[in-house]
Amino acid sequence: MKFLSSLVISFIANGAGLYIAGVYVPGFSITPNLRDVAVAAAILTGINLVVRPILKHILWPLMILTIGLFGIVINALTLYVLDYFLPYITISGLIPLIYATLIITAANIAVGIVAKIL
Numbered sequence: 001m002k003f004l005s006s007l008v009i010s011f012i013a014n015g016a017g018l019y020i021a022g023v024y025v026p027g028f029s030i031t032p033n034l035r036d037v038a039v040a041a042a043i044l045t046g047i048n049l050v051v052r053p054i055l056k057h058i059l060w061p062l063m064i065l066t067i068g069l070f071g072i073v074i075n076a077l078t079l080y081v082l083d084y085f086l087p088y089i090t091i092s093g094l095i096p097l098i099y100a101t102l103i104i105t106a107a108n109i110a111v112g113i114v115a116k117i118l
Helices: 002-024 034-058 060-065 070-085 094-117
Strands: 028-030 089-091
Touching (some): 002 028, 002 034, 002 094, 028 094, 034 070, 060 070, 070 094, 089 094
């Protein structure tokens, strides 16, 4: 049950982060209807569930050398993969990718903290 609740919380956080990044980051656009945001959040949650741990396992020496900051690069790679596969998400440049990555990461951290409190 804990896995399912963390999956739902991750889905909600990814959806909120994608929507906020789409609104506030110039160069990052997502169609603002609920279905597209939900599909993108579901796919991003799946990528984070499957691909991200593999990348962390392969690139753990860089994670250690950078004291965990390389995790932002891994998160940006997962967001770039999402942009590549979904036609209704557009990231035009490195700076919007970094800003969107930071917003989605912050949303995941905030929702995770709130979920632990509740």
